[in-house]
Each structure stands twice: as structure tokens, then as C-alpha cells.
Amino acid sequence: MESKTTRSKVLSSLSTASFPVLAVIAALVIGAVLIFILGLDWRLAYKSLLQGSLGTKKAIAESLVKTTPLYFTGLSFAIAKRCGLINLGAEGQVYMGGLFAAFIGLSFAGLPRYIHLPLTVMMGFIGGGLLGLITGVLKVRFGASELITGIMFNYIAIKLVSFFVTGPLKEPGDLDQTAIMEVSAQIPRIIENTRLHAGLIIALLCLVFFYIFLWKTTSGYEMRVVGMNRGAAEYSGISISKNVLLAMALAGGFAGLAGCCEVIGVQFRLFQDFSPQYGYEGLPVALLGNSHPVGILLSGLLFGVLKSGSNTMKMLAQVPVAVIQIIQALVIIFVAGREIYNLTKLLRRNKQLEKAGGMNGN
Amino acid sequence: MAYLEMKQITKVFPGVVANDNINFSVEKGEIHALLGENGAGKTTLMNILYGLYRQTSGEIWINDKKVAITSPKEAIDLGIGMVHQHFMLIPALTIIENVVLGMKENKQILDLKRAASDVCAEAAKYDMTIDPFMETWKLSVGQQQRLEIIKALYRGVKLLILDEPTAVLTPQEVSVFFTMVRKLSEEGHTVIFITHKLPEVMQLCGRCTVLRHGKLETTVNINDVKNKQELARLMVGKDVEFSVQKTPAVPGEEVLSIKNLNARNNKGLPALKNVSFDVHAGEILGVAGVDGNGQSELVECLTGLRKIDSGVIRIMGVEIPKLAARTILEQGVSHIPEDRHRRGMLKDMSVKENLILMNYFKEPYSTKGFLNWKWISGYAQELCKEFNVKTPSIEEKADKLSGGNQQKFIVGRELERKPKLLIAMHPDRGLDIGATKYIQSRIVAARDSGSAVLLVSTELDEIMELSDRIIVMYEGGIIGLIDDPQVTREYIGLLMAGTRPQDSLEWMSPCP
16 A cells, blocks of 8 residues: 655655755745835845845854854754754743853953863853753653743743843943953954854854764664654653753753853843844744754754845845845745645545555554 | 446555556345455445545446445435444444434434334344443443444445454354344345455355455455465465464473552553463463453553552563563563554654664664664664565665564564563554564564563464463453363353353363
């Protein structure tokens, strides 16, 4: 019954790889139509979008600055997904990462950079990781959905940062912000006269780590087994709890690095609402990238480029930034829509096979 | 002219031709078997007749009139009824409520009394006495099935399709059921009997249509068929070795011993009641019983997947700790789980990744936490070759393999660990004859090399063919232990139905 033709096999594997590309193209086309309806020149809009994001060395650097946190939060969502979890708490974890990094970055003046900087980065990872771990503990211990607790922790973490920057960590003056981080805790810039910092290198290393961990190590194998089929995990004696905790801690850690790099790499201060929803933006990055390192590498870049080019587009073509947000939303809808389509197709097929093949056990 | 004619029926599902140009005709009043392996297209063909599917092409003629059947309602109006494998009864309703459910003759106020007396009269024709106001859940499986038939007859059905009706019945229930079917045919009803069980075809049916891979193989008169081997050849397309070669068992030391095991099911109700037995090296202990009498819970207790309430399980004399699947597996236990999709395999992982599920953390599968993919690839290739797994490559997603090949790699993975105790539950459910025989022979080979085997199956033939000793489970307890090869299937059937024969039978030692 299940003999598929080679042709359809080839087509299906081709479509897995090409679908995200198609989704992006379709979203851009609809975006163009939208700009046209607004009475504006879509060609000029896209040209200025590209110019603003990739036109000059500085523009490229700025796009990469925007891309860096998306890699981290994309990985955050992806590693949880690989373990069968949905980490909607990344935003809170970003804030905790920033807060923990600020604790270290504001103290230990005089420490050499090669100690101070790694320590700060590590604390950023730990800050986010701890919050992720707590979410995991609640899941394992009480069966609380990580989806709900994650979102609730977002509020707590954001308010916690507000408390610190308006209180204990507040720099004297009118603004609710911390003082500038110690220089020894700042991430060095890679290209002079731009904001591009070495956090990008950390992000790329994390992508490599993600790949090696999941596909080359026994722990990563365990995590994928848990994510794909919990019944099989129990059957083979793999601890689901252990893997849920590890996945949530790593997911929190990745998101924490996003906050950390933002604080010690871009802003050099911690202040309220310092993350423009990086945590939530990781979701479409991972979704479009199919929770695969290469996919995240490309989709993170795409979203970074869209973000950084949108201002130029507004200036030169008078296209509102909201259009970019619509394009991003369309990409998500197409990708998510396909997931839903796949799911219903699978369900329908299973049903038919069940009817057609009798006791096939499918 | 034939009563029913299906002409050149073709049904295409995406990527699959389920029925390919099938011509099928049935005479009035006959019992016609529709025979074929799993996936041969029997049920698809009948679902088309019953209006559940539309054919891609082809025509259906009833009484020389061309008909278009687009829904079960139309099928019933044409006098076609179908009894599915899974009954369409509502357990909380009474029998009569189930019978009249959805009938268009129903008025605003139900006249259940009248309907009840009609139904009783109908049932009486088939020697069935029923209390129409009894709740349906109180009926046995066999009774429910007969109720489904009565329900169809009450709707004026002349042609009855029965989809693998005996799969859920004990041998006794089967013979009662056969009597009813014969009576139906005498009364002028036509019966189409979907099955893959050859003895039943020989016993009950007048003619037999064989499907293979979605195509019509042939239609034969059962009187012209010499023996079931001939039917099997038609069904499978080649000669079939029926019996598995097996020498008498040479039982060795005790490998598994269970004392007074109690456990509850997922609903929290007692599922195992004081179960005690043991399995020795070099023997196959068969666990017979109708589905749902505690077999699943028993296996889960043994493999650390279910909490036990009380009792002692010892493997090689060592008491196994509660709920530690890995520790149990490491004691030398292999487990072929009952539902490969739920536990046994990872459908989105490659064959290679599936094959290391039990051993990935050991040398040489991995070193210091890193998987040795190169070594694993070689190992996977060898295993696939040894266990006859047909796959384009070891990188192929497990999902893309046929059910038989999926089961073969699971069996291979488990047997390759050279288990001291092999727990196999429905190891060949849903597989074709070829794959079934292959897996059975590997299980016997494992026994011969000294493994203790606990084989759980609801197929009595399989249990009787493979087992050296048999225990019968009924409602969570062991109702009988049989170690005499001369015991008849009828006797085991009685036990499966919960009837404990007189203790005077010397070859039977009842368990507490």
C-alpha cells in the first residue's frame, strides 16, 4: 500500500528544502502588492530596503548586529523544539541574561578583559539558563505547561529588570538605566566605526555547538529521541525529565546570551525594555529554519536584513515600517500554514490507511 | 445475473493504487469470501460499496441496475449493510436505543416498545434472546457483534459486509457466529466476508475472491479448492511454508519469575491480579487471551514501564527495581513492543538512528559521549542484511519503510542484543505471511540459542504453533497453564472466554 513513486519522493524532498524559500518569495510579492496599493513605488521600496541593509559596509555590519540576537533566540526555540518543547519564555530569558551580565559587567573594575569578558558572557548564559531551568522544573515536577509558565516568567523577568534599573543598579541622573559597563567586560567590535561586535562569533559558535550536540553526541541523540517519541524514550530507558531539564536550561542559556550580548556588545548599559521582543522573534527564525543550524543561519540573516533595511525604506520610499512587519508575519503564516497542512494531510492519510488497510497498525 | 456486480473498480489514493480495475460479483444468498493479505485492498473495495469512499472509476450494479453510492445512508437504502471491525455502538445506551439510532423512521417521540418487540422477533430468528433494554456495555464482544448484525437486518439490509469479523472472537464465539451467518444465507441474505484467515474461508464460504496488491487475482468455488495451501498460494502469489520448523524445547535455568504481581491499568482499575509464573531459558512461554485482559499491563510491568502495586519480579534471580527501564534492559532483557509506532521506533529518524536506540551509550556505538557514526553505519548495514530489512539505504527515514520491514529492524535490533529474556508482544501483527513466518522463525532461533521467550499474542494459532508452554490470561489473572502439546484450541478457547474447566482434567494446573 505504501509504495510511493520515486518521482513523488524526489518532489517531496525537494519541497522540504525549497518551501521556506518559496514562502519568503510569496511574502515579498504580497508585500509588493501591498506597497502598490498604498500608492507607492514597490521597486524603489525594495531597492532602498536592500540598500539600507546591504548597500554599504556599515549597512551590512548593522544588519549583522540585528541578526546576532536572532541567532541566539532562534537556537533557543529550536533546541526546545528538538526536545518536543515550546519555549515561549525566551523573552524573559533574554532579560535575565542581560541582568546577570550587567551584575558582573558593572563590577570587578580592573579585572583583565580575558577573565572579565568570558565571565560576563558566562553569567549571561547562566541567567537565562536558570530561568529556563525553572520552567523545566515546573514542567517535570508539576506537569505545568512550559508554554504558559514561560509566558508568565516573561513578565516577571521584564519587571525584575525594571526594578533593578530604577532602583539598585540605577545610574545617578534622570534616566532609568545602569552605568556604562566596565570596558573589560565589553565585547570588542569586529569592524571599526560600526557596531558589529564579536557577539556574532559567539552566535556562530553556538550554531556549530547546536549541530554537534544534537547530531554527534549521545546526549543530543537522547534529546531528539525524547522530542520525537516519548513512548520510545521510555521504552529504551531514556529519562524524559533529565532531557526536558537540559533542553530548557540550554534554551534559556541561548536566549540569555542574546540579552547579554545586547547589553555588553551594543548598548553597554542595561535599561528598561532593552529587548525589542528578540525572544519572540526567535520563533519565526527557528520555524523558517526548520530548527536546523543551516536553516537558522539563513533565516536569522533574512530577518536581520528585513529589520535593518526597513528604516531606509521608510526614509527613501515613504513605506511604513509596518509593511516589513506584515512581510515577516506572512512568512510565518506560510510556514505555519504548511505545518498545519502537513498535519491534516497526515491525519487524513492515516485515517484512510486505517480504513483501507484494516489492521495495519498505522 | 448476479445480485451485485462491481465492474472495473479503480481507487487511487495519493501515491497508492488501492484497487486496480477490479471486477467482483456476488450471487444472491451466497456467502462470499473476500480474501487477501493486509493492504491487498479488500476493505477499500468494500468501503466503496458501502459509500464511504467514491471509486476513481468503475461501476456498481445491483439487481441489474446501475447505482451511484455516495454515502452509507444510500447504501443502506439499497439494502447494503456493513459491520466494521470496530463496532459502531454507543456503550451507555440500551440495545434498542442503539438499534434505532439514526433511523429516519424515528418520530419526534420514540416508540421504543414497538421497536423492541420487532427487534426481539428478528433476533429470535437467529436463536438470539436479548433484553432490549439492557445497556450495551454489558454485552460480550461476540454479542455486540451479533447486535451489529441485527441492527443492520432491522434496517432491511439484504447484503451484509462483515469486515474481519472473527478477529476479536474466541473460538467458541466464532462457531456461534458462523451458525448465525449460515442462517442468514439460508434466509436469502447475501454475505460478503472479508478475511485473511484461510480455515474460515474453507469452512464457511461458498465462493472466494482473492485480491493481491490491489488487483483481482481470481474468484474460485471453495469446492474446487483442494486445501488451504492452494488458497494461500493464490493470496500470497507463491508457495507458503505453513509450519515453523521447531524442535522440542530444552528448558534450562529459570530466567524470569513472577510472584503475586498486582498492578493497575491507566484508569486506575486493577489490571493484574496475583499473577505468578516463570519462564526458563530455551523455552517459549505463550500468553494467550483476548485483547485487553491484562497482557499489555503485564509486559509493561516486566519492562519497567508501569508501576507495580505488589509482587516480586526476578530476572536471573535478581529482583528488578521498580520503574527503571534501563536497568531492566541491561539485565539482558529485549522487548518487542506491541505497538511499534507508539514505542518501538522513531518514524522521523533514519533506519541507522533507529538501530542504536538500545545501545547508543555503549562502546563501540559511542566513545566518551560522541557517537561513532562511521562504525554505526557499518553495523546498521550488516544488521539490515542479516535480518532481511529491505530499505533503499540505512539513511532512509523509518517512516518510509513498509510495516514488515519496520518490524524486522525492530526484531533485529532486539535479537542482536542476545537477550537472556525476550519479551515479544504481537511481533507480527499486521504483517503479511512472508514477514510473519520470518519473524516467527527468528524467535524460535532465539529460543534455540538459549533465550527465554515470553510471547504475547491474541492469535491463538500463533501461540499454539510457537509456544512450548501456554498460559491463558483472563481479566487480569492467569486462568490456566498448559504444557501438554495435545491440548485442543477449543479448550484454550474456553479458557480465553473465562470458563475454567473441571479441575479433574489432569493436564491442566489452575493457578490461584
